[in-house]
Amino acid sequence: MESLRGAFSDASESDNPLLALLRPPYLFMLPLTLLLLFMFVGPMVAIVLFSIQTGNSISLDPAMWTLANYEEIISGMLGGSGIYGKVMANTVVISAITTATTLVFSYPAAYALARKIKRYKLVFLLMLIIPLFTSVNIRVFGWALFLVQNGVLDSIVGLFGVTDYPSMMYQRWTIILGTTYVYMPFMLFPIYLSLLSIEDTTFEAAADLGANKLTMFRKILLPLSMPGIIIGSLFVFVLSLGADVEAQILGGGSVFTMASNINYSFGYSQNWPLGSAQAVGLLLITLVAGVIILRTIDLREIASRGGER
Amino acid sequence: MLTATNLRKEYGSLVAVDDVNLEIETGEFATIVGPSGCGKTTLLRMLAGHLEPTSGEINLNGQDITYTSPQERPTSLVFQSWALFPHMTVRENIEFPIKTTGREVNGQVEELLEQVRLDPDVHADKQATELSGGQKQRVALARSLAYDPDILLLDEPLASLDYVLQKRLQRELADLNVELDMTFIYVTHSLEAALVMSDKLFVLDDGDTIQTGPPEDIYREPNNKFIAEFMGDANVFAVTADNVGGGTADVTSTEFERSGTVDTHLDDTPEYLVVRYDDCIVEPELRKDFGAEVHVDNILVRGNTVLIEGSNDETDQDYVAEVDFEVFEGVDLEVGDTAYLQWDAHKAILVPE
Structure with a gap:
């Protein structure tokens, strides 16, 4: 049936596929496509172009282009000098740990919300959504005020006579704390939605056919929520790779991520080509991570699952 | 023999099943028939163990199974929506109950598929979601049989199929009941299904059985209007x-x-x-x-x-x-x-x- 419908619509559009793009339903995609062209593709081209310039102005003459910025970054990484290798490793570690911690915190909560909690469900969901209405900066600054010396935590533990303890700020785990908190919803909601879409009778059938709790989790719950886990992991990992505010505020200039380093190049050191080259590098890492993560699932299957029921 | 004694289910002030008594012989094809909302699905879910009765007792071959979990209960339910595991192939679906009960998988899949008249070579390794409605119904049946239950419970599994297919599968279910000598309890609102297949009919209305007996008797001598x-x-x-x-x-x-x-x-x-x-x-x-x-x-x-x-x-x-x-x-x-x-x-x- 599906293939029949496909064949039919293919046939009617094959006479002039380009013209078909200017008719509904493709026409409805046009505004968004144009916006993405200007807002995403344009700047990407600009970044790539900037990364091969010698100074802070764009030249379209290939004779003026240089790969020096890439050489600096790569040779620095290979030779062990420079900060690029360290920053990259740091960024990937922060992203990986953030992905793992958000998953550990989100999964049970998503399960409870999607399948068990009936009363107060809306309250819990609002509790998760409302923080998203406030700026990341404000939330992260709040954390800084909590953790910083002479801050909230200081005065609380001070009440118990603890005054001498290692600083909580400007550590790698402080950044991870920030990214875990900020990106939690991006893990929770995909898992929540994938759990929500499982039919109740699927679990009943499994119980009916003798599945104990462990089998139920391993053979039914986990595989059926896997698309949510993977999409959530992709979101959190990629967003964490680009974590900038968290690194700037909670890392305080002593721990860098690639994004905060790029920010530094563009801002403080005014080296736009070097910043651009790093941005291209971050983009490539993100792309590779995305491809690896997405290869583990079949997006078409997820897209079709909604219509299948 | 399966007996249900004064089986009752209340939801707050609503009485869904009102002190129902059932007596079903081993190997019998029993049908519980009644209009929508008469409590027949609630009754079946209590027999399957997915729902605890408010009061009453379910007894299977002299053993009280009223509060036995679905996992431990020798019954298997074929759901109205079939409830195949969507992420598994036909083979994996059928192997599921064999593995949960700790048995060796050894050719049963092919055997069961043939029993429900599906060609194993063609269908065994298809994804469950690729099947048509009639095929899903057959696989759901094979999967339930793979559990090797004493009693097969069927919750209107033919309701969403087309008329011709319904008729054919009704015949096949009746044949299978005889062939396997397994107790079948079928729930439906369709009188035709009830008449064609069953040895014994329970007519349910408003949560209670209002007439019980062989279908032809009930057809000829209905108890009330x-x-x-x-x-x-x-x-x-x-x-x-x-x-x-x-x-x-x-x-x-x-x-x-x-x-x-x-x-x-x-x-x-x-x-x-x-x-x-x-x-x-x-x-x-x-x-x-x-x-x-x-x-x-x-x-x-x-x-x-x-x-x-x-x-x-x-x-x-x-x-x-x-x-x-x-x-x-x-x-x-x-x-x-x-x-x-x-x-x-x-x-x-x-x-x-």
């Missing part, structure tokens, strides 16, 4: 009965002409006369034992039979006759005519309220 109407398309007339007893009663009615003696199994005074659509004819002259004068409102040709819908303004009742096409052709009848919807005494069934 509700069952008579439910068991088939039928006209119902309010009657006054005299001389009830000894297998007959004399009936008269303000709704139809003539009076007469009708066979009845009742000892109580019947209040209604029921006659099925296809036991009535409509003709201008009253020739049969009983007849109601009707104004012909509608004539619907349905293949080899014709539905004639009529009404009586005085009693404000609607009546229907289903007549063979050839019989209809022999009668000069048009919409707007006044004629007699009529039937013979031996076709009439007397029932209490």
Whole structure:
């Protein structure tokens, strides 16, 4: 049936596929496509172009282009000098740990919300959504005020006579704390939605056919929520790779991520080509991570699952 | 043997199942039939262990299984939506209960697929979601059989299939019941399904069984007006009965002409006369034992039979006759005519309220 419908619509559009793009339903995609062209593709081209310039102005003459910025970054990484290798490793570690911690915190909560909690469900969901209405900066600054010396935590533990303890700020785990908190919803909601879409009778059938709790989790719950886990992991990992505010505020200039380093190049050191080259590098890492993560699932299957029921 | 004693399920003040008693012999094909909302699915879910009864007892071969979990219970439920595991292949679906019960997978998948008339070579390694409705139904059945249950519970698994396929699968289920000598308990609102397949029928209404027995008995001798109407398309007339007893009663009615003696199994005074659509004819002259004068409102040709819908303004009742096409052709009848919807005494069934 599906293939029949496909064949039919293919046939009617094959006479002039380009013209078909200017008719509904493709026409409805046009505004968004144009916006993405200007807002995403344009700047990407600009970044790539900037990364091969010698100074802070764009030249379209290939004779003026240089790969020096890439050489600096790569040779620095290979030779062990420079900060690029360290920053990259740091960024990937922060992203990986953030992905793992958000998953550990989100999964049970998503399960409870999607399948068990009936009363107060809306309250819990609002509790998760409302923080998203406030700026990341404000939330992260709040954390800084909590953790910083002479801050909230200081005065609380001070009440118990603890005054001498290692600083909580400007550590790698402080950044991870920030990214875990900020990106939690991006893990929770995909898992929540994938759990929500499982039919109740699927679990009943499994119980009916003798599945104990462990089998139920391993053979039914986990595989059926896997698309949510993977999409959530992709979101959190990629967003964490680009974590900038968290690194700037909670890392305080002593721990860098690639994004905060790029920010530094563009801002403080005014080296736009070097910043651009790093941005291209971050983009490539993100792309590779995305491809690896997405290869583990079949997006078409997820897209079709909604219509299948 | 499965028995349910005073089985009851309440949801707050709502009584979904009201002290139901069931007695089903091993190997029997029992059908619980009733209109939507009569509590039949709730009853089945309690038998499957997915729902705890408020009170009462379920007993299987002398063992109390009222509160046994679905995992531990030797029953398997074929769901209305089939509930195949969407992320598994047909083979994995069928292997699932074999593995959970700690048995060795050793050719059972092929065997079961053949039993439900699916070609293992073609279908075993398909994804469950790739199958058609009828195929899903067969796989769900095979999966439940793979659990090797004592009792197979079926919750209207044919409801969403097309008519021809429903008919075929009804036959196959009845055959399978005999072939496996396994107890089948089937829940449906479709009378036809109930009549074709079952050895024993439980008619459920408003949470309680109102008649139990072989389907042909219930069809011939319905206990009351509700069952008579439910068991088939039928006209119902309010009657006054005299001389009830000894297998007959004399009936008269303000709704139809003539009076007469009708066979009845009742000892109580019947209040209604029921006659099925296809036991009535409509003709201008009253020739049969009983007849109601009707104004012909509608004539619907349905293949080899014709539905004639009529009404009586005085009693404000609607009546229907289903007549063979050839019989209809022999009668000069048009919409707007006044004629007699009529039937013979031996076709009439007397029932209490």
